[in-house]
Amino acid sequence: MSCDLCILVSQATAWGSDEDTRRSCQSKGKTEEECQNYVRVLIVYGKKVFTCGTNAFSPVCSSRQVGNLSKIIDRINGVARCPYDPRHNSTAVITSRGELYAATVIDFSGRDPAIYRSLGNVPPLRTAQYNSKWLNEPNFIAAYDIGLFTYFFFRENAVEHDCGKTVYSRVARVCKNDIGGRFLLEDTWTTFMKARLNCSRAGEIPFYYNELQSTFYLPEQDLIYGVFTTNV
Numbered sequence: 750m751s752c753d754l755c756i757l758v759s760q761a762t763a764w765g766s767d768e769d770t771r772r773s774c775q776s777k778g779k780t781e782e783e784c785q786n787y788v789r790v791l792i793v794y795g796k797k798v799f800t801c802g803t804n805a806f807s808p809v810c811s812s813r814q815v816g817n818l819s820k821i822i823d824r825i826n827g828v829a830r831c832p833y834d835p836r837h838n839s840t841a842v843i844t845s846r847g848e849l850y851a852a853t854v855i856d857f858s859g860r861d862p863a864i865y866r867s868l869g870n871v872p873p874l875r876t877a878q879y880n881s882k883w884l885n886e887p888n889f890i891a892a893y894d895i896g897l898f899t900y901f902f903f904r905e906n907a908v909e910h911d912c913g914k915t916v917y918s919r920v921a922r923v924c925k926n927d928i929g930g931r932f933l934l935e936d937t938w939t940t941f942m943k944a945r946l947n948c949s950r951a952g953e954i955p956f957y958y959n960e961l962q963s964t965f966y967l968p969e970q971d972l973i974y975g976v977f978t979t980n981v
């Protein structure tokens with residue numbers, strides 16, 4: 750038998766949504782196709798695989814054994830870790846100390862995007878809610894745990910651009926030792942910063958490649974490569 754594309758499957762496991770969850774999803778007006786389980790987080794750390802799925806608009810996460818993906822060690826709520834809608838672009842990273850940093854929309858309607866920290870031994874924190882200066886309809890691309898910081902790459906609608914709607918690419922970072930603000934800001938980052946990524950061809954009027962699509966981190970050289978496209 751010839752084979753042009755051979756994939757050696759060393760392990761496979763099925764992870765679907767149960768009947769009740771699918772029915773409840775469809776009763777909220779979602780299609781049969783949307784009401785399935787789409788894996789959106791898949792991180793190997795130590796001897797565990799941490800994975801989250803949309804689970805018919807009812808996100809759920811599970812930790813599994815590296816050697817046996819059918820073996821579920823732990824199951825936790827996936828809200829604020831995985832999007833509800835499989836179309837949303839999200840990303841997540843687990844730090845060496847076992848904290849999960851997820852960048853995703855965290856509500857059913859997809860209007861509440863957040864960079865959210867959970868798990869581990871530090872307080873859960875998030876970006877300010879419904880504040881377009883922090884995040885404005887972002888499409889998250891990647892997250893990295895580097896030194897004292899966690900970095901997030903994404904593109905979003907630019908608030909600083911006031912003639913019509915345009916998308917800019919960003920890098921944001923938070924300090925991993927951030928423990929949040931005081932009083933009403935208890936659950937909010939105090940170290941969140943972001944900057945525009947400028948990928949352009951110089952000229953009298955620079956030509957911008959505004960939309961980050963993908964990144965690649967090369968730790969040996971302390972470099973992050975990005976792939977950008979133009980706005981439509």
Ligand SMILES: *[C@@H]1O[C@H](CO)[C@@H](O)[C@H](O)[C@H]1NC(C)=O
Binds near residue numbers: 821
């Ligand atoms: C993997 O885990 C499942 C569920 O615990 C178990 O039924 C199965 O025998 C395990 N397979 C191997 C190869 O250990």
Ligand SMILES: *[C@@H]1O[C@H](CO)[C@@H](O)[C@H](O)[C@H]1NC(C)=O
Binds near residue numbers: 837838
């Ligand atoms: C997610 O990213 C892809 C690729 O850039 C894009 O085609 C798609 O529209 C994005 N999804 C949403 C909900 O914006």
Ligand SMILES: *[C@@H]1O[C@H](CO)[C@@H](O)[C@H](O)[C@H]1NC(C)=O
Binds near residue numbers: 947949951952955
């Ligand atoms: C982006 O970089 C180009 C080339 O260095 C420069 O000409 C342009 O002014 C920069 N744009 C912004 C918005 O900083």
